[in-house]
Amino acid sequence: MDHQRIIRDVTADLPAATTALDACQRFVTALAGHTPAAISLLLQVQGRLRCVAATGAWQIFSTVPPKTGIVGRVYATGETAVVPDVAADPDHLPIRPDVTAEICVPVVDPAGRTVGALDLQWSAPVDLAPWRATAERLASRLGARILALGGPPPESRSEKLLRHAAALSAATTDCDLITTAVCAARDVSALSAAVLLLDGPEESRLCRAPRTPGELEGRIRAELTEAGPAAVDRIVERVHRYGAGYTLGEAGQPPTEEYVPLSRAGVRTLVAVPLGPPAGGGVLLVADERLLRPDPTTVSLMELLAGQAWNSLDRLRTLDRLREQASSDPLTGLRHTGPFGKRIAAATPGRTALLAIDVDGFKTVNDTYGHQAGDRLLIGLARALESALRHGDELYRIGGDEFVAVIEVNRPEEAVRIAERLTEAARQTGRTISVGVALPRPGESAELTLRRADQALYMVKRQGRDGVRLAPA
Structure with a gap:
């Protein structure tokens, strides 16, 4: 097998790639033409190894936590792993039952930083020594091209939502959950402010501020506080009656009566989605001072986020009730x-x-x-x-x-x-x-x-x- 030719063929198309993701997909497609190995290319995105291109495998691991599996080990150490018998390596992540050998090499940019891992798994006899050298040279050239194109691809909005949903599920207090939900709304929507309005025992009220409120969030809270509970009630009632809504980013259009306090706060772009049930729930407001045009996908993502936030909040409240019941006398309500x-x-x-x-x-x-x-x-x-x-x-x-x-x-x-x-x-x-x-x-x-x-x-x-x-x- 002519490994010099493999290197030329696989890297020939890299200069034509316009994005790091495009380069990775071209790379894997070309390499698959020279080996029956199952190929996975993983890049580091937000602390996890994300598979951005693959071929030849019955199943691939979409994301891998750091230091997990052979790919995680290679990424963490920056050292190539040559495994002639995968059954003898406890870190092997099985992608198909007939795999016998594996080579995993770090993808390193010209500055020496490891940005990912290239993994090849064979189900037939293979001479691993030349493939190790070839894989290392290919990964080095791919790393250089990825750096030239701006580095690994950023998280997609759906990936961001998945990461934040996991953080919401792990929140242990209302304050942590609220802060996480607000940060998630900003991050996924790309708008600058987010505020939760939650219905209280007596009246709708502004949810307490997260630990690091932004300037626009502060103004929104101040205007709604001055407008009073009835104004917050009207926003909550409107959103739960008619469903999620968003602005079209057009200048000179007056807000409806419910949103006048938000307009006074400087809001020019707004996504409003219901949170929880009409009775006892609330509203997630995501806003910006700029005139933008959120698309329906953004609104859908905010609805998914609001649903996850409410489920997590309801879980915390249920746990609080159970703790109270466990520590209270059911007859008198006194602690026991x-x-x-x-x-x-x-x-x-x-x-x-x-x-x-x-x-x-x-x-x-x-x-x-x-x-x-x-x-x-x-x-x-x-x-x-x-x-x-x-x-x-x-x-x-x-x-x-x-x-x-x-x-x-x-x-x-x-x-x-x-x-x-x-x-x-x-x-x-x-x-x-x-x-x-x-x-x-x-x-x-x-x-x-x-x-x-x-x-x-x-x-x-x-x-x-x-x-x-x-x-x-």
């Missing part, structure tokens, strides 16, 4: 034993008071009037006790009719006064409670502090109930 254990473990000696609370005569209510009446009593009492506590005080239900309040005080007398407020709040509901108060001693475990509070509570019970007792210091 799990979070209480963490809270008392952080008790500050001399400052954190534990108030053990027991409902007087609760068993009699259950036995006489039934468990439903007992449940109603507990719910009403929980609300009354919560209202009697200060901001920052915490109330837990740790048993059937047993509650514990955790409060921060300066002196034991302050804890007693708060306990007395709780007993008075209970009386207002027609019931009475007994309360034992204890402050942690230096070096004392929180469990022992709670035990002392319980002992003080039972002293109240023995003395007639409906009262407060401070455990001895």
Whole structure:
């Protein structure tokens, strides 16, 4: 086999290529005429190796993470891999079942930077030594042509959307998700600003700003804030009623009434797409100060992005609800034993008071009037006790009719006064409670502090109930 001729034939058409992608496709097509090998050419795009041209394979890997497979290893090290038996190399990525040998060489530009990898896989006996030298020379010439044409091809908009969708799925907080969605909208649309309007419990409201809002985004937020919740409502209602919309980039055309605040902010180009359901969802606004003409494809990509953002946001909200349910008493809504254990473990000696609370005569209510009446009593009492506590005080239900309040005080007398407020709040509901108060001693475990509070509570019970007792210091 004349390898010099192979090099001439494969590189002869490269000067005619007008883009890096065109050069890669011409290169692979020409090389396939000289070998039955399955050929894959991968270039680095946004941290991943993307297959830009291939032939002869039943299946190719469209994108490969860095350092994955033989191609990833070659790209990361810049060193050629010659594999006479692919079964012996754990990094081999199978593209067809009959492959036996593989050569992978780095595609390097004249500056010495590795920009990709050229991979050849054979299913028949082959002399690998001359093919290694040929593949390295070919990859070097291709690298030079790619550099001359401006480097590896940029991500397509659909590839950008896929990358951002993965980031949305990985977001762990609302703030991270919002920032990711806004950045994705800017990147995929090529417009300069993006704002999320989300429907809140009481009224439509502007979603909180991402960590790095742009200048136009700041003006949009300011104008919508000044216009008030009703103006935001009108935008949300319009987009959900009529669907996604976009401007045509024509000068001198007045905005509809809903979009007047955006026009005042300097918006001249706008894509507006619904986010989530009409009730409880919102709107994604993507805008620019320039007069541009977004095409329907841009709008479709923004709709896909909005759908992924809403799914991710709904997932986070569902997880929050599940965590709340897991840490809350389903009857009263108070936190229960799990979070209480963490809270008392952080008790500050001399400052954190534990108030053990027991409902007087609760068993009699259950036995006489039934468990439903007992449940109603507990719910009403929980609300009354919560209202009697200060901001920052915490109330837990740790048993059937047993509650514990955790409060921060300066002196034991302050804890007693708060306990007395709780007993008075209970009386207002027609019931009475007994309360034992204890402050942690230096070096004392929180469990022992709670035990002392319980002992003080039972002293109240023995003395007639409906009262407060401070455990001895």
